[in-house]
Amino acid sequence: MVAYLEDRPFLVFDEWAADQDPLFKEVFYREVLPELKRMGKAVLVISHDDRYFPLADRLVRLESGKLRLAEPSASEASVSPVAS
Numbered sequence: 001m002v003a004y005l006e007d008r009p010f011l012v013f014d015e016w017a018a019d020q021d022p023l024f025k026e027v028f029y030r031e032v033l034p035e036l037k038r039m040g041k042a043v044l045v046i047s048h049d050d051r052y053f054p055l056a057d058r059l060v061r062l063e064s065g066k067l068r069l070a071e072p073s074a075s076e077a078s079v080s081p082v083a084s
Contacts, residue, residue: 009040009041009042010041010042010044011036011041011042011043011044012044013043013046013047014046015046015047015048016028016045017029017047018047025049025052029055030055033045033055037057053070053072055072056072058072059071
């Protein structure tokens with residue numbers, strides 16, 4: 001991924017994993033994004049896939065044209081959406 005090669009402090013992924021297969025989505029959200037965070041990158045992920053919302057440090061929802069701060073649920077984050 002280009003994000004690993006470029007030395008940028010802030011990365012934006014706008015529906016980046018939307019058309020990926022379920023296994024890669026799992027890798028993207030549970031491995032790639034945490035690794036970028038460990039590298040000190042600020043990451044903004046825009047997604048409609050609410051299965052991964054609990055993994056966010058901060059969750060902002062766009063509802064009825066207004067931004068609303070929401071808290072991700074830690075209990076939901078432990079459930080894997082991909083069958084093994």
